[in-house]
Amino acid sequence: MNRILIVVITFTSTALAAHAGNPMMLGRPCSLSHRSSLEKVDHSVFDYLLHKYVDERCLVNYTAWHASAADMRALDGYLAAIGCVDLRAPATQNAKLAYWLNVYNAVTLRGILHFYPTTSIKQHVSKLGGFNIWKDLLIWVDGQLYSLDDIEHKILRKMGEPRIHFGAVCASRGCPPLRNEAYTAANVIASLNHNAQLFFSQPSNFRADAEHGVVYISELLKWYGTDFAPTPVEQIRKLRPFFPDPASLAWIDSPGLKVKYLRYDWRLNDQHPVPPTLFERMQFWRR
16 A cells, blocks of 8 residues: 555656656747837638637637648647737727737647646646646746736736726636637726626526515636726626616616625636546535
């Protein structure tokens, strides 16, 4: 028994060591002479891939994408190209929002495609010192490496636009919708507004119980609600225009409103889901 235990511990430690300290890097450093401003970045390749692989339900055909060597190369080429920018060059707020949302979503998709077939991004978030997709999947941008956490927390959330939470997609069914088009400076604000409406139109993300004065809302607001307003009640009132039939929700402004959170669905946003293993069915996918 002791020998078996030692073998198991040794194997586990070796497996963790294989990931720990070995981040995945996307793109490549770019020469100073080839960098462009965020206003001039071409997102057409990403737009093409999203049109091809994301359906009207905002689900991804990872099976077909993973099987296409040409489109895998196209995504890698896009990730290399978008890193060749000058972050200090003048750019509008909308161009910055569109750029970083596209980077975040493209990096996330590439990470999932690397591990595919998989059932959840949570499968690739080690809490024991191993590979963590949010911290160890890195992309070269303007000569520096950025993780998904860097992009979300140090860049997008610092821009003072809380609607980014309806645009940065974590490859899960509980996420806001992944659009089948790339963001641009021209469409980003309208797209984020539309995403918010789509997100809250799902009963798994929003329900209102007027009789008991309760709003049930996605855990997304439990984690990031203070980006919208200081308290849960204020957050609900601020987001009311995005809820279904907002005119019927005047009671939300009444005293005594209660807010409860709906559990986040961490299953992969996959058009053809991979059946979960017994071990996975026993897990609770919580960030």
